[in-house]
Amino acid sequence: MKKVAVISVLSISLLLSACSSSSDEGKLSPVESGKKIADIHGVGVANDGITYVATHEGLFATKDVGNTWNKVGSVSDDLMGFNMRADGTMLTSGHPGNNSKYPNPMGVLVSKDKGMTWKEVEYVGKIDFHVLTTYHQDPNIIFGLNQMGTGQYGAGIYKSMDGGKKWSKVEPKGLPNDLMKVYSLLILPDNKDTLLAGTEAGLMISKDSGANWEMYDDTRLVTAMTVMPNGKDIIGYSMSNQVSGVMITKDSGQSWTSIGLDLGQDAGSAISVNQKDEKQIAVSTFSTSLYETKDGGQNWDQIITSGKMK
Numbered sequence: 061m062k063k064v065a066v067i068s069v070l071s072i073s074l075l076l077s078a079c080s081s082s083s084d085e086g087k088l089s090p091v092e093s094g095k096k097i098a099d100i101h102g103v104g105v106a107n108d109g110i111t112y113v114a115t116h117e118g119l120f121a122t123k124d125v126g127n128t129w130n131k132v133g134s135v136s137d138d139l140m141g142f143n144m145r146a147d148g149t150m151l152t153s154g155h156p157g158n159n160s161k162y163p164n165p166m167g168v169l170v171s172k173d174k175g176m177t178w179k180e181v182e183y184v185g186k187i188d189f190h191v192l193t194t195y196h197q198d199p200n201i202i203f204g205l206n207q208m209g210t211g212q213y214g215a216g217i218y219k220s221m222d223g224g225k226k227w228s229k230v231e232p233k234g235l236p237n238d239l240m241k242v243y244s245l246l247i248l249p250d251n252k253d254t255l256l257a258g259t260e261a262g263l264m265i266s267k268d269s270g271a272n273w274e275m276y277d278d279t280r281l282v283t284a285m286t287v288m289p290n291g292k293d294i295i296g297y298s299m300s301n302q303v304s305g306v307m308i309t310k311d312s313g314q315s316w317t318s319i320g321l322d323l324g325q326d327a328g329s330a331i332s333v334n335q336k337d338e339k340q341i342a343v344s345t346f347s348t349s350l351y352e353t354k355d356g357g358q359n360w361d362q363i364i365t366s367g368k369m370k
Contacts, residue, residue, distance in 0.1 A: 102142025
């Protein structure tokens with residue numbers, strides 16, 4: 061089964077991601093063609109068409125399908141759980157780089173200036189969220205997946221209703237005991253209490269804010285998900301025995317329609333859509349590649365290949 065063959069690649073990637081300088085913030089620095097980066101932890105397409113990639117060494121951006129790149133700010137922190145919210149602001153977690161001003165782990169940080177500067181929100185020095193997802197209709201509603209924590213800040217799902225200032229921990233019943241086997245998390249756009257989770261076993265659903273989970277579709281592995289600009293449909297990277305690739309569901313994950321980009325033994329690790337232009341979509345992969353389309357999936361440009369920028 062194809063999705064099983066890919067699981068080993070995903071597991072290695074997640075383990076590497078779990079192991080891993082902040083000055084002169086607020087500037088763009090050109091990046092030489094062919095630069096190598098280590099790990100892509102998230103991707104975001106802004107309303108102005110600029111594509112951002114969160115990496116092991118900070119945030120990078122391109123406005124011309126990878127022909128030129130800029131380093132955003134001078135922050136070289138390992139940006140985990142990167143999420144571009146529907147309102148254009150950014151959330152991240154992760155680990156500090158050399159000479160960083162943040163402790164390890166960094167907790168939850170927010171940027172309101174497209175990654176130029178970051179502000180501490182909560183759990184600084186306490187939690188590293190590998191997955192962050194926000195409610196499309198209200199970006200202040202946030203769910204975070206802490207896959208490897210211990211003690212007071214142990215592994216589990218955390219929920220905030222006020223933009224990350226206050227959180228409550230949820231002990232998820234029904235999800236895999238090893239939360240590293242959860243690859244994606246999404247709040248359904250029509251119900252802030254219903255979540256989908258892409259797991260090693262299949263697509264699972266919770267109707268009570270992540271407390272209880274049941275199998276929703278055991279025929280597919282969904283490794284990345286986000287909400288389309290219409291605020292109703294979901295787009296994700298889905299794999300099954302029949303077909304794999306970027307797919308859209310109009311019925312909350314009950315059925316999916318492919319728009320292409322079958323990655324073979326690789327898989328999408330994050331996906332983002334321009335909220336003002338649904339035809340511009342970016343997909344990062346577990347093998348540190350990045351693809352972008354500006355025509356809704358008819359044609360895809362590979363703008364990062366195994367960590368090497370165009």
